[in-house]
Amino acid sequence: MTRQSDTTATGGLTRRGFLKGAVASAASLVIGVQLPGKAWAEDGVAPAASAFAPNAFVRIDPDSIVTVIVKHIEFGQGPVTGLSTLVAEELDADWLQMRAELAPADASKYSNKLFGLQGTGGSTAMASSYEPMRKAGAAARAVLVQAAADRWGVDPREITITRGTLTDAAGAHKASFGDLVADASKLEVPSDPQLKSPDDFHLIGTQVGKLDTPEKSNGKQIFTLDHYPDDMVVATILHPPQFGATVKSVDDSATRAVKGVIGVKTVPAGVAVYAENTHAALKGRKALKVDWDSSGAETRSSQQMERDYSKATKKPGLDARNDGDVEKALNSADTVLEAEYFFPFLAHAPMETLDAVIQFKGGQVTARMGSQIQTVDRGAIAQVFGVDQGKVMLYTEYAGGSFGRRAQPGGEFATEAAQVAKALGSDRPVKLMWTRENDIQGGRYRPLALYRVRGALDKDGKVVAWDQQIAVQSFMKGTAFESAMVKDGIDSTAVGGSAELPYAIPNLRVGQHLMENGVPTLWWRSVEHTHNAYVNETFLDELFERAGTDPVEGRLALLGNEHPRHSGVLKKVAEMAKEAGDVPEGRQRGVAVHKSFGSYVAEIAEVSEGAGGEPRVHRMWCAVDCGVPVNPDVIRAQMEGGMGYGIGAVLYDAISLSDGGYVEQSNFDRYRAIRIHEMPDIEVEVIRSTEPPTGVGEPGTPPSGPAIANAWRRLTGKSVHRLPLVPITA
Amino acid sequence: MAIRFELNGKEVSADVEPDTPLLWVLRDHFWLTGTKFGCGIAQCGACTVHLNGLTRRSCITPISRVEGGTVTTIEGISGEEARAIQDAWVALDVPQCGFCQSGQVMSATALLREIPKPTDENIDQAMAGNICRCATYVRIRKAIHRASDSLEG
Numbered sequence A: 001m002t003r004q005s006d007t008t009a010t011g012g013l014t015r016r017g018f019l020k021g022a023v024a025s026a027a028s029l030v031i032g033v034q035l036p037g038k039a040w041a042e043d044g045v046a047p048a049a050s051a052f053a054p055n056a057f058v059r060i061d062p063d064s065i066v067t068v069i070v071k072h073i074e075f076g077q078g079p080v081t082g083l084s085t086l087v088a089e090e091l092d093a094d095w096l097q098m099r100a101e102l103a104p105a106d107a108s109k110y111s112n113k114l115f116g117l118q119g120t121g122g123s124t125a126m127a128s129s130y131e132p133m134r135k136a137g138a139a140a141r142a143v144l145v146q147a148a149a150d151r152w153g154v155d156p157r158e159i160t161i162t163r164g165t166l167t168d169a170a171g172a173h174k175a176s177f178g179d180l181v182a183d184a185s186k187l188e189v190p191s192d193p194q195l196k197s198p199d200d201f202h203l204i205g206t207q208v209g210k211l212d213t214p215e216k217s218n219g220k221q222i223f224t225l226d227h228y229p230d231d232m233v234v235a236t237i238l239h240p241p242q243f244g245a246t247v248k249s250v251d252d253s254a255t256r257a258v259k260g261v262i263g264v265k266t267v268p269a270g271v272a273v274y275a276e277n278t279h280a281a282l283k284g285r286k287a288l289k290v291d292w293d294s295s296g297a298e299t300r301s302s303q304q305m306e307r308d309y310s311k312a313t314k315k316p317g318l319d320a321r322n323d324g325d326v327e328k329a330l331n332s333a334d335t336v337l338e339a340e341y342f343f344p345f346l347a348h349a350p351m352e353t354l355d356a357v358i359q360f361k362g363g364q365v366t367a368r369m370g371s372q373i374q375t376v377d378r379g380a381i382a383q384v385f386g387v388d389q390g391k392v393m394l395y396t397e398y399a400g401g402s403f404g405r406r407a408q409p410g411g412e413f414a415t416e417a418a419q420v421a422k423a424l425g426s427d428r429p430v431k432l433m434w435t436r437e438n439d440i441q442g443g444r445y446r447p448l449a450l451y452r453v454r455g456a457l458d459k460d461g462k463v464v465a466w467d468q469q470i471a472v473q474s475f476m477k478g479t480a481f482e483s484a485m486v487k488d489g490i491d492s493t494a495v496g497g498s499a500e501l502p503y504a505i506p507n508l509r510v511g512q513h514l515m516e517n518g519v520p521t522l523w524w525r526s527v528e529h530t531h532n533a534y535v536n537e538t539f540l541d542e543l544f545e546r547a548g549t550d551p552v553e554g555r556l557a558l559l560g561n562e563h564p565r566h567s568g569v570l571k572k573v574a575e576m577a578k579e580a581g582d583v584p585e586g587r588q589r590g591v592a593v594h595k596s597f598g599s600y601v602a603e604i605a606e607v608s609e610g611a612g613g614e615p616r617v618h619r620m621w622c623a624v625d626c627g628v629p630v631n632p633d634v635i636r637a638q639m640e641g642g643m644g645y646g647i648g649a650v651l652y653d654a655i656s657l658s659d660g661g662y663v664e665q666s667n668f669d670r671y672r673a674i675r676i677h678e679m680p681d682i683e684v685e686v687i688r689s690t691e692p693p694t695g696v697g698e699p700g701t702p703p704s705g706p707a708i709a710n711a712w713r714r715l716t717g718k719s720v721h722r723l724p725l726v727p728i729t730a
Numbered sequence B: 001m002a003i004r005f006e007l008n009g010k011e012v013s014a015d016v017e018p019d020t021p022l023l024w025v026l027r028d029h030f031w032l033t034g035t036k037f038g039c040g041i042a043q044c045g046a047c048t049v050h051l052n053g054l055t056r057r058s059c060i061t062p063i064s065r066v067e068g069g070t071v072t073t074i075e076g077i078s079g080e081e082a083r084a085i086q087d088a089w090v091a092l093d094v095p096q097c098g099f100c101q102s103g104q105v106m107s108a109t110a111l112l113r114e115i116p117k118p119t120d121e122n123i124d125q126a127m128a129g130n131i132c133r134c135a136t137y138v139r140i141r142k143a144i145h146r147a148s149d150s151l152e153g
């Protein structure tokens, strides 16, 4: 393969430059926060001096460009823009001078304050960075002001900064950040700089353009897949057709005959095919003949799993919550409703399939991937190569979506990619690219779940009892996160959102049944909240309908005065829908409210019966309270995207297993992604809150499903206890 | 066998296997990485390019079929419709992860060239082949209308 340098656009040269990673030019001012120390100018690579050990960085170059080094992965939820906004606010910078870079893996500097390791998830990017990043900006500001004061011989208090320009009170002097970089680099950085009062914010809470939008609109944004280091090998992999099966024997003669294929290796995850180009790697994989050993495989069909789970929920499980006396209340109630809910496995199907570029050369590993838990992935790679973590340079790449898929507590994909790279036994860089088939059939799904729910009304139509038995598998067991997520046997990723049901129901029980299952599972956008919110909000709605209670008023009454933020978004969304006018003929509306990741979201969906009897979602309204809205437009975008993701899943998506444990879907033809003509109009209102900021990437998703199902039931009289709503056609 | 075609305004030739999909020729051979891989079976539109002025799924287009043709990728797209689309994309901050957006921009530009004032139905029809897993569809629709309006004046 020869590298063409005469093409019209992105060529090898720019890419080579990019491969070096975060590079600071000489004499830039680099600010870290939280630990006192000297600001310093670093020549060459990103700050590595251990004496400083800051956990976030601001770099100011002589050309006044301010670069924020973001410790989180960016896959569209906006941390790059959000965190840069925080720094720019305190620094009084001009938005146009702001840039951002993703930090390399280094837990000593970039730990997530809420996790204790470097990683992104649970919509925590903003919550964990709000104060540290503001402090980083404020510290940089203080040093720049001091440098100007020294130079001009004035009191620092007389200096103001407006959109990146420093001036003194008399108006005699003026300087840009760049002018002061050299002086500022010699000064002490305050460890606890004064932060602005929220009243003085001029960027936080306003709409600033996202920093990464232009490059994502002109094809220039580089993702893992786009790296083509010199001499790179492309690898594809064939996984076993059942979870837990292994390679028995391989006939690779046809594969090796494919022009461009340079090797075939059996690795723990399957069979890897190496080639000089992607086409050959794909063609070579197709030509493989592999015999699999399925003796250790999960061979149940999803129908069989459903029967097993259903049986388990007939008895009460481990109590995640138990108020009053549920059995007694159910036995003496006037009306009792009972339902069994079924949720299929769901694939995340991020637009960019999992991929990584890894090179082992001279005892040193260079890895590039959309790593979401960098600490774990780096450790996994080090282990495969048998080197110290310090010998692994892991660069976090912009990723084409994740929705949880790239956050692997066990670092399985990093391990697989490292094993594939290592097995070739060469020092050439190896790019492992999963195909969509690898992705859809690759497991780590949202777990299959089954619920048995009973609810009771008294003679006045009041909800007096609620029993919810949840059967689901735990994906926390045996991971580094287990101690944080599982307490006294109760797994918060199973019962979250139900154990804290906010409604005042005197007899309330939530029981957990953790099921064994050989299909690997993982958190899927908003984790347990999608299935729990779905059950809570649809079943409550059915009880209300039976009692003749208005769905909004009924919820407000059960929320009482204890849950003002739930009530706040609920009232707001009801108002929005009301303002939109009467419900058109042939349509119905449904409502749902749910809190997840610290944020409160209420949604209303307007639905009709469309072509082929499928539900058609026309419009949705959403009110969100996520604390201080740092960037309202990013929040709106996340609500739109989170809702779209939820709508698609509830309407169309399922991963099903046939007898023997074979996944029946393999690509977007049968794993149906929501498309533009199926997307409703969405209006989002962001509550102006002064509470600390909370997550936005996930909380938009949970209420979307139940809002649609409630509308559908009110329209057709049909309850939706089995997802997806549109039955999958085999 | 060397296959000749026009790529982003230049005569090029690629010495690759004739069954190689155009997508991989663009990416592996010319390092035009703006065109993405999403499914490989013409389902997602991430690989959309213009071939002889029409949108084309490059993942299922063997390079042999491109011989003598004219290919435009996101890196080479130009003209007032493309500019209007990309400006609107920026103004409305359409992209989230961004991985599908080259394909979206290619499809949207082709739409505006054919129908300068598209209705919602026209948009549905022209864009239904482009999946966005981040579900940026609300903004894609708005941005296409905005781009169309901007060309009117």
Ligand code: FES
Binding pocket: B036, B037, B038, B039, B040, B041, B042, B043, B044, B045, B046, B047, B048, B057, B058, B059, B060
């Ligand atoms: S990659 Fe070509 S349509 Fe999906």
Ligand code: FES
Binding pocket: A076, A351, A400, A401, B095, B096, B097, B098, B099, B100, B101, B131, B132, B133, B134, B135, B136
């Ligand atoms: S922006 Fe992420 S897939 Fe479209």
